[in-house]
Amino acid sequence: MQYMPNVINVIEAKRDGRDLSFSQIRDVVDGYTSGEIPDYQMSAFLMAVCLRGMSDDETIFLTRAMLETGETLDLSQIPGLKLDKHSTGGVGDKVSLALVPIVAAAGIPIAKMSGRGLGNTGGTLDKLESISGFRVELTAEQIIQQIKSVGGCLCGQTEKIVPADKKMYALRDVTGTVESISLIAASIMSKKLAGGADIILLDIKVGRGAFMKNIDDARKLAFVMRTIAAAFGKTVICELTNMDIPLGRAVGNLIEVWEVAKLLRGPQQYSYGFPIDERLYHLIVDLSNAALSLAGSSHTAVTLLEDGSAWQKFGEIVEAQGGDVNSIERWGYISPIAVVGSPNDGYVTDIDAEAIGRLALTLGAGRTTKDGPIDHLAGLWINAPIGSVVQKGTPLVTLYGRPSPTGRELNKEAKAFFTIGDEKPLPPSSIIEIIPDEIRC
Amino acid sequence: MQYMPNVINVIEAKRDGRDLSFSQIRDVVDGYTSGEIPDYQMSAFLMAVCLRGMSDDETIFLTRAMLETGETLDLSQIPGLKLDKHSTGGVGDKVSLALVPIVAAAGIPIAKMSGRGLGNTGGTLDKLESISGFRVELTAEQIIQQIKSVGGCLCGQTEKIVPADKKMYALRDVTGTVESISLIAASIMSKKLAGGADIILLDIKVGRGAFMKNIDDARKLAFVMRTIAAAFGKTVICELTNMDIPLGRAVGNLIEVWEVAKLLRGPQQYSYGFPIDERLYHLIVDLSNAALSLAGSSHTAVTLLEDGSAWQKFGEIVEAQGGDVNSIERWGYISPIAVVGSPNDGYVTDIDAEAIGRLALTLGAGRTTKDGPIDHLAGLWINAPIGSVVQKGTPLVTLYGRPSPTGRELNKEAKAFFTIGDEKPLPPSSIIEIIPDEIRC
Numbered sequence: 001m002q003y004m005p006n007v008i009n010v011i012e013a014k015r016d017g018r019d020l021s022f023s024q025i026r027d028v029v030d031g032y033t034s035g036e037i038p039d040y041q042m043s044a045f046l047m048a049v050c051l052r053g054m055s056d057d058e059t060i061f062l063t064r065a066m067l068e069t070g071e072t073l074d075l076s077q078i079p080g081l082k083l084d085k086h087s088t089g090g091v092g093d094k095v096s097l098a099l100v101p102i103v104a105a106a107g108i109p110i111a112k113m114s115g116r117g118l119g120n121t122g123g124t125l126d127k128l129e130s131i132s133g134f135r136v137e138l139t140a141e142q143i144i145q146q147i148k149s150v151g152g153c154l155c156g157q158t159e160k161i162v163p164a165d166k167k168m169y170a171l172r173d174v175t176g177t178v179e180s181i182s183l184i185a186a187s188i189m190s191k192k193l194a195g196g197a198d199i200i201l202l203d204i205k206v207g208r209g210a211f212m213k214n215i216d217d218a219r220k221l222a223f224v225m226r227t228i229a230a231a232f233g234k235t236v237i238c239e240l241t242n243m244d245i246p247l248g249r250a251v252g253n254l255i256e257v258w259e260v261a262k263l264l265r266g267p268q269q270y271s272y273g274f275p276i277d278e279r280l281y282h283l284i285v286d287l288s289n290a291a292l293s294l295a296g297s298s299h300t301a302v303t304l305l306e307d308g309s310a311w312q313k314f315g316e317i318v319e320a321q322g323g324d325v326n327s328i329e330r331w332g333y334i335s336p337i338a339v340v341g342s343p344n345d346g347y348v349t350d351i352d353a354e355a356i357g358r359l360a361l362t363l364g365a366g367r368t369t370k371d372g373p374i375d376h377l378a379g380l381w382i383n384a385p386i387g388s389v390v391q392k393g394t395p396l397v398t399l400y401g402r403p404s405p406t407g408r409e410l411n412k413e414a415k416a417f418f419t420i421g422d423e424k425p426l427p428p429s430s431i432i433e434i435i436p437d438e439i440r441c
Numbered sequence: 442m443q444y445m446p447n448v449i450n451v452i453e454a455k456r457d458g459r460d461l462s463f464s465q466i467r468d469v470v471d472g473y474t475s476g477e478i479p480d481y482q483m484s485a486f487l488m489a490v491c492l493r494g495m496s497d498d499e500t501i502f503l504t505r506a507m508l509e510t511g512e513t514l515d516l517s518q519i520p521g522l523k524l525d526k527h528s529t530g531g532v533g534d535k536v537s538l539a540l541v542p543i544v545a546a547a548g549i550p551i552a553k554m555s556g557r558g559l560g561n562t563g564g565t566l567d568k569l570e571s572i573s574g575f576r577v578e579l580t581a582e583q584i585i586q587q588i589k590s591v592g593g594c595l596c597g598q599t600e601k602i603v604p605a606d607k608k609m610y611a612l613r614d615v616t617g618t619v620e621s622i623s624l625i626a627a628s629i630m631s632k633k634l635a636g637g638a639d640i641i642l643l644d645i646k647v648g649r650g651a652f653m654k655n656i657d658d659a660r661k662l663a664f665v666m667r668t669i670a671a672a673f674g675k676t677v678i679c680e681l682t683n684m685d686i687p688l689g690r691a692v693g694n695l696i697e698v699w700e701v702a703k704l705l706r707g708p709q710q711y712s713y714g715f716p717i718d719e720r721l722y723h724l725i726v727d728l729s730n731a732a733l734s735l736a737g738s739s740h741t742a743v744t745l746l747e748d749g750s751a752w753q754k755f756g757e758i759v760e761a762q763g764g765d766v767n768s769i770e771r772w773g774y775i776s777p778i779a780v781v782g783s784p785n786d787g788y789v790t791d792i793d794a795e796a797i798g799r800l801a802l803t804l805g806a807g808r809t810t811k812d813g814p815i816d817h818l819a820g821l822w823i824n825a826p827i828g829s830v831v832q833k834g835t836p837l838v839t840l841y842g843r844p845s846p847t848g849r850e851l852n853k854e855a856k857a858f859f860t861i862g863d864e865k866p867l868p869p870s871s872i873i874e875i876i877p878d879e880i881r882c
Contacts, residue, residue, distance in 0.1 A: 012617040041615065044618060
């Protein structure tokens, strides 16, 4: 094995709880990205960071070092304040698909770069690719061009955005070093800073179905990300939102796009009896209003939904990226493989978001390995959300995917993910806490 | 990268401070030794162990798992209690070279497997190889044969002794994961247990020139090693000994063997004015007496030194391993490259063991990389040990090695390693603390 005394000194300094300088952190990040520092030294370093933590300054240094391994989108040729949004990921989290067209419909430029799903939580890119023809891979020039022409885009990160993060994330995933507030904050913020926006909306999911299981950790993450943003002169707003139960009725890919499309088409749709999930609706409206207000817009999300302009903008974005908006309606023709009935009478008092996420994964809607296949038509629809009155046999959830013995077994298993009780539960919260930008407040 | 959920679970459990079971630890050690677990996962695991620590039970599990990756010497065909000795390594530490023949001269079988030097501290194998013809690599059969014929041996570990340790140590060395009491204890004890002895003498060096810088850490290491020994039914005695200043007058390879040879040749040698270092003499006598007493021998080290039987046994061991004992006298014909004079008048009040260790390394007596070359004739002789009265220009230390500009520069540098003061210092201690076997006491 190669003997690299400088890297070893940095690893030992972090192991012993000492603060690292910018140049020490940059040497490690650059050396690892270029391949000079081997995986085994980086994973020891990352574990030391997980256990010793990083100060705010160190986390800012790490973010800067990661950011500087790649390119930053130059949105300066687009006039006005530019917006971006990030969610830490949850089960049924389809907010970006609605928020981007709402904000763009108000004339606020928004370049949203998303990731793919891994594990129990879905990825926006996978959902978008369930729309026939939709291209998620855009170059920096294409992104800028589309913001100029349509006002917004929903795409993947360009190749040159934070290469350090791609390599570090893959290593963290297999070495038990994912769960560090500093590493998570630097990973998210380096990508958001590379996205070039002025205002960043952060949706931090909290609960069973989210990465952050408790509110204290979520709050710490929010504060660290806000500190990083301030160091780079960006405005952020963090919303801590509930991920104990799935968000909305749909979990999967095309099925989630379909749910969003119904919601965007506005009140005329309600009249046909389509059940809009209230928590989902409120979260989309609230986050969109926060974005509009930060950007100084006088529009409100509800108006943009009700007058049809958000839905129109959604169509424009899909079309600009080669997608066929009509293909979303394919969903109506898919046959379920199972309808899970309630085991007894009562109220639905709880739905376990993590279990529902795993269920969608098993149905084929997600990936178990980084480059694994995905079934865009697999997923599930929650027939009986929290508060529903059910009788024995009333459908709780409908499963979609390739028929298989597994699918049939899941029927039995899935019953356990719903809690049926005797008392009507309180409506679950959607927003837990809002942490405003530290400069503005 | 390969996705190994089980290993990741174990890494995460240790990261989160949970206790691991034997099977979890064995899976990691076996998987790493066989190559199924990659370096980057092992280094993350080792860093988690460094920072979270291991319970006594876990450390015993780790020792057992490591031990079981290789073979254990079967000394059962040799009658009586078999002895082994280990030192954690220090500057000028040549105790094993004297203790093995003393103990063997008393009829106690002793199979001492040693390591090579790396960094500031020398290795017994390198010292032995400075004797012309001396073979340090013996097979298990040869070791047993030699104990039967001569009563003792001084050799390297056989190929099949704890392969896990070789691989883990190489990784720890380059990932900042050396400094963990549990990892150090398991590394030492797995090798000592594989050596097959009943009684193990542990010399734990404490101070500037040693791995353990303070007595608290040394004591912790001693207690953990004693606990491991008890779990395997072995008797141990731990002596915490002073490594703030070098041990004896000689630091190097052949020069250390030469110092030991003089000491073993006993009092008749004294009369020729050879300066026996009192701390070295007392430590050898004390550790040897501890070994003899544990093994139930009625001999004492001083008698075995004074009647010449230890020196005779040394000759027998050297001869049995192909060495020419007369070649040790080559030392007398080597010319020094520099004699470092005292910068002023006074008493030698301190000598920095770590700096002296580095000096010997620079002269060529040690290795800077794992497979680097070694100069058996390089080294140094301390002319003015602690307590010496010196005048400006009185020789403090004599340097040996290939003449080079570096050698001349070292002359100036080396002065700083000696402290010259106005008051006569107290004689430095050699043994700091003795931690007896927990079963016997």
